[in-house]
Amino acid sequence: MKIILANSYNELSRKAADIIEELVSSNGNAVLGLATGSTPVGTYRELIKRYLEHSLDFSGVTTFNLDEYIGLRASNHDSYNYFMNYNLFDHININKDNTHVPDGMTNDPRTYGRLYDRMIENAGGIDLQILGIGSNGHVAFNEPAEELNLGTDLVKLSKKTIEDNSRFFESKENVPTEAISMGIGSIMKARRILLLASGEGKAEAIGQVLNSGKVTTWLPASLLLLHPDVTLICDQEAFSLVDRRIMAGAIV
Numbered sequence: 189m190k191i192i193l194a195n196s197y198n199e200l201s202r203k204a205a206d207i208i209e210e211l212v213s214s215n216g217n218a219v220l221g222l223a224t225g226s227t228p229v230g231t232y233r234e235l236i237k238r239y240l241e242h243s244l245d246f247s248g249v250t251t252f253n254l255d256e257y258i259g260l261r262a263s264n265h266d267s268y269n270y271f272m273n274y275n276l277f278d279h280i281n282i283n284k285d286n287t288h289v290p291d292g293m294t295n296d297p298r299t300y301g302r303l304y305d306r307m308i309e310n311a312g313g314i315d316l317q318i319l320g321i322g323s324n325g326h327v328a329f330n331e332p333a334e335e336l337n338l339g340t341d342l343v344k345l346s347k348k349t350i351e352d353n354s355r356f357f358e359s360k361e362n363v364p365t366e367a368i369s370m371g372i373g374s375i376m377k378a379r380r381i382l383l384l385a386s387g388e389g390k391a392e393a394i395g396q397v398l399n400s401g402k403v404t405t406w407l408p409a410s411l412l413l414l415h416p417d418v419t420l421i422c423d424q425e426a427f428s429l430v431d432r433r434i435m436a437g438a439i440v
């Protein structure tokens with residue numbers, strides 16, 4: 189894992205946008221894996237700025253999002269479908285037919301998930317997957333557990349995730365308890381992964397992933413250590429519990 193340290197959230201967002209811009213400029217038909225949550229919002233804002241300032245061209249880009257809440261329609265303001273339109277797609281020249289967010293209204297998540305993974309394969313696979321990390325070490329909605337889903341499938345949200353995400357909802361009771369999420373296998377197939385972590389709320393998870401020298405499904409983000417091309421962009425707060433003696437060589 190390569191590590192890029194940023195001095196602020198804005199710098200983290202600019203550095204993440206630099207990597208996405210480099211890919212999209214060199215491959216107009218790039219396939220991006222996208223994430224929701226607070227962390228990538230600044231990166232999306234940067235991409236919009238670059239589209240407006242120097243016409244960064246998304247017209248041939250295809251995107252696949254990681255996850256969606258079960259029971260929320262795309263038109264629901266709390267859905268990740270809505271989030272993506274609001275925070276990115278409505279403001280750049282992407283062809284909406286080429287954007288994909290899992291359908292939270294599916295009544296057969298297993299079959300739907302297999303189709304979603306097939307669609308990713310048919311698009312040529314993901315060139316660059318953007319990921320956040322949960323305070324409990326989850327990636328997408330793959331929560332710490334004895335076993336993790338390989339492909340896109342139904343997941344039950346952990347108590348911690350429901351608590352963490354309640355800030356986006358009117359109350360904790362309004363947070364859906366299930367989601368459809370890319371599995372750890374779907375994520376690991378991406379050719380390159382960009383993991384973003386900001387703020388002290390992520391320090392424990394990042395510290396555990398980088399310090400322990402172990403991988404475990406009880407810390408899903410640790411499985412990313414098995415991937416050959418992961419770049420972590422991290423601010424100082426999120427990096428504060430990492431043993432710098434161990435990781436010094438990884439910081440670029």
Ligand code: PGA
Pocket residue numbers: 224225226227228319320321322323326327328
């Ligand atoms: P956040 O969520 O960006 O809102 O902190 C990240 C995640 O849960 O993966």
